[in-house]
Every structure is written in structure tokens, then in C-alpha cells.
Amino acid sequence: MISTILVIGAGAMGSQIGMVCALAGYTTAVYDVDASRFGETTRDLRNRLDRRVSNGSVNAPDRDSALARLSFTTDLDTAAASADFVIEAATERLPIKRYLFAAIDKLAPAHTILATNSSGFVPSQLADATTRPDRVCNMHFFNPALVMKCVEVVRGPQTSDDTIATTVALTERLGKTPVVLDKEIPGFIANRILNAVRDEAIFLFENDIASVGAIDTACRTALGYPMGPFELMDLTGIDIGYYTKQARYTESGDLKDAPSGSVTALVERGELGRKSGIGWYAYDADGTKKPRPDFRGES
Ligand SMILES: NC(=O)c1ccc[n+]([C@@H]2O[C@H](COP(=O)([O-])OP(=O)(O)OC[C@H]3O[C@@H](n4cnc5c(N)ncnc54)[C@H](O)[C@@H]3O)[C@@H](O)[C@H]2O)c1
Structure with missing residues (x-):
């Protein structure tokens, strides 16, 4: 008991x-x-x-x-x-x-x-x-x-x-x-599905297809997500996903498992999301989210 x-x-x-x-x-x-x-x-x-x-x-x-x-x-x-x-x-x-x-x-x-x-x-x-x-x-x-x-x-x-x-x-x-x-697999169920969405969002951003804000808005308003993938990374801590990917990459040696360039840059600068006041977005002291002037403008 x-x-x-x-x-x-x-x-x-x-x-x-x-x-x-x-x-x-x-x-x-x-x-x-x-x-x-x-x-x-x-x-x-x-x-x-x-x-x-x-x-x-x-x-x-x-x-x-x-x-x-x-x-x-x-x-x-x-x-x-x-x-x-x-x-x-x-x-x-x-x-x-x-x-x-x-x-x-x-x-x-x-x-x-x-x-x-x-x-x-x-x-x-x-x-x-x-x-x-x-x-x-x-x-x-x-x-x-x-x-x-x-x-x-x-x-x-x-x-x-x-x-x-x-x-x-x-x-x-x-x-x-x-x-x-019933069988172990890194990332389990929900995060594997979430990560596939996040990786696609980062691909779209890094290839200058759309801004962080535009991608988040599409996920919220077209797919019914409560928040977009960039907003979610800022909430959970950008370092969490970074270390998870880094560990998987160390194990597999497969470049597709490695953290993306933009995520690595944010982690190296200590811009980890809400907990450090800046990540994909910037945050006021009261937690209000603002687009980052150094990133592509928010839609
Ligand atoms: N943050 C999330 O969204 C989330 C969601 C699900 C699971 N997790 C998992 O939960 C775990 C913790 O994540 P978190 O976000 O709470 O991290 P966190 O950084 O907020 O907290 C980690 C804590 O562990 C403590 N710690 C470090 N070394 C320790 C030790 N040797 N003994 C005791 N405590 C020690 C640190 O002092 C810190 O307080 C991780 O394994 C993470 O993968 C995180």
C-alpha cells in the first residue's frame, strides 16, 4: 500500500x-x-x-x-x-x-x-x-x-x-x-506527435516561410491548438526540448535528431522562454508577450 x-x-x-x-x-x-x-x-x-x-x-x-x-x-x-x-x-x-x-x-x-x-x-x-x-x-x-x-x-x-x-x-x-x-520509445506518445509539429514549425521559420507569430496563429486558429508551438516552447522552457534532442542525437548520431540552429542559438544565449523573460517572444515583467524586434515581425 x-x-x-x-x-x-x-x-x-x-x-x-x-x-x-x-x-x-x-x-x-x-x-x-x-x-x-x-x-x-x-x-x-x-x-x-x-x-x-x-x-x-x-x-x-x-x-x-x-x-x-x-x-x-x-x-x-x-x-x-x-x-x-x-x-x-x-x-x-x-x-x-x-x-x-x-x-x-x-x-x-x-x-x-x-x-x-x-x-x-x-x-x-x-x-x-x-x-x-x-x-x-x-x-x-x-x-x-x-x-x-x-x-x-x-x-x-x-x-x-x-x-x-x-x-x-x-x-x-x-x-x-x-x-x-507497452514498449519504451523516447518521447513517448504525446511529445512525439507534438515534436513533429514543432519541428515543422521551426522548418517553416528557419526557411523564412513565415514569422513565429504567424505560425503560432495558424496553429491556434486553423488547428484549434490552445497555443502555438513557439508559445508552448517558451512556456515549457526552450532548454527542455534542446536537451531532449541533444540526448537523442548523441544516442542515434542521426542529424535529423539534432537540435535546430535557431533553438541552439537561443539556448546558448540563455534565452529560454518565459522563465528568462525572453525566448521566441519577449515578456514584460507582468508576463505580457511581445514579438521580438530582432525576429521577423509577428502577424
Ligand atoms: N518542464 C516541463 O514542461 C516538463 C514536462 C514533463 C516532464 N518534465 C521532466 O521533469 C523533469 C524536471 O523538469 P522541470 O521542468 O521541473 O525542471 P526544473 O529545472 O524546473 O527543476 C529541476 C529541479 O531539479 C533539481 N535538481 C538538480 N539536481 C538534483 C539532484 N541531484 N537532486 C535533487 N534535485 C536536483 C534542481 O535544483 C531543480 O530544482 C525533467 O526530467 C523533465 O524532462 C518537464
Whole structure:
């Protein structure tokens, strides 16, 4: 039975995944090496829950007990020792994840499943860092995790039926919709489809066919997308897609997997989207989006 969940990484994904778990009734610890943002993250989560109380989707006592069930820590030993289920959402770098999986494998109880929220790395890239490859899978949330329903549950070659069944049941308890991949593949389902659209958008931009704004507008108004591919890259962080492609390119050696020139230039300049105030678009302090004067004009 799962009663205590450990989330690794208190970033954009980990903090909200932690809140999702706490809202569903689980005692939840969120571990990070960097404690400097714990205060700001806690305030942000509280504000989000306050808005839910205001719109009637959560009542005040449930908000208070969820916040009481959620803690932030830099003490991995203690947090892992009592975890029934681990969701790893640390920085998207394979050496970091392999180091964490090996460390947690030594600290967590034998029954504990080690799931990764990685967008790019598959179970077989992490399972052999542990002594429990049958209890390793992906549990891939979407951004923002408090809102998005889909969770992709990915089976690796050594993942057991029991691990998949437990992860699917947990996903449902969290109020999410599990989508199981019976075989691992980088990018899973939704992002593979999304990436095909993004690559085509970048192709059109880099070949001077249309501006960033025009391409986003076409996706929103013709295809019914809630936001265009460039707007979405700015929201999720341009570096996330860059590192995912870089890792795939390192593995395949196929140039079509490499990050595009325009994305590489943005990442090298630290222009990563909304989080750095500039990316495909520029953002005012209040988050208002503006076209970039140094890019082709927005339609
Ligand atoms: N951002 C997205 O849209 C999105 C969506 C789905 C999945 N993901 C995946 O979620 C994971 C996290 O992404 P994010 O956007 O939250 O990143 P982020 O940069 O916002 O947060 C990553 C956190 O990991 C922490 N960290 C780094 N090394 C660590 C270590 N050794 N131990 C503990 N914590 C460590 C960092 O301090 C940081 O707080 C990645 O694997 C990414 O692929 C991201």
C-alpha cells in the first residue's frame, strides 16, 4: 500500500507533482539539492490552492490538510527511507538521474517503485543503475502538473506487470488519466506527435516561410491548438526540448535528431522562454508577450 510519496526535484514539475500527491491524500516529501527556492515554491503552491478555494473547486480545510501533508527537504536519506513510491523530477540530465536512482535504490524500502517523470529518458536508461529494474518505469506528467490530466506510464523491457498496475492505480488515485506505453520509445506518445509539429514549425521559420507569430496563429486558429508551438516552447522552457534532442542525437548520431540552429542559438544565449523573460517572444515583467524586434515581425 502506498501512503508516503517522495518527489525528487522541487522545480516546475516536481513542486506541482508533490502538490498533486498531497491533494490526493498522500504524505509527500519533495527533495531538492537546492533549498533556496523552497519558500517561493511553497508560496506559489499556496496561491494556486487559494485560487481553487476562491473558485469553489477545493474547500479550505482540504487546502490546509494538503499543505500540511506536503514538505520540502534536503535530507534524501530520511525522505527515501520512508517512501513507498518515488517520482523523480530532477533536471533532465542522464548522469544526474542515474546518480539519483542508484542512491535512492540503496535508501528506499525494497517494495518501493522508482518512477521518473523524465520527458526523454526511458526506463532501460535508468533501471540498470538500480538493483530493482523490475520496479523502474516512467510516470510522465504534463506541464502544469496540477492541471493537465494525462500521465504516460512507460514500461521498460524489465518493468514488471505489478509495477505498471501499481503506477496506473496511483495515477488514477491522483485524479489523472493514465496512458500506458507497452514498449519504451523516447518521447513517448504525446511529445512525439507534438515534436513533429514543432519541428515543422521551426522548418517553416528557419526557411523564412513565415514569422513565429504567424505560425503560432495558424496553429491556434486553423488547428484549434490552445497555443502555438513557439508559445508552448517558451512556456515549457526552450532548454527542455534542446536537451531532449541533444540526448537523442548523441544516442542515434542521426542529424535529423539534432537540435535546430535557431533553438541552439537561443539556448546558448540563455534565452529560454518565459522563465528568462525572453525566448521566441519577449515578456514584460507582468508576463505580457511581445514579438521580438530582432525576429521577423509577428502577424
Ligand atoms: N518542464 C516541463 O514542461 C516538463 C514536462 C514533463 C516532464 N518534465 C521532466 O521533469 C523533469 C524536471 O523538469 P522541470 O521542468 O521541473 O525542471 P526544473 O529545472 O524546473 O527543476 C529541476 C529541479 O531539479 C533539481 N535538481 C538538480 N539536481 C538534483 C539532484 N541531484 N537532486 C535533487 N534535485 C536536483 C534542481 O535544483 C531543480 O530544482 C525533467 O526530467 C523533465 O524532462 C518537464
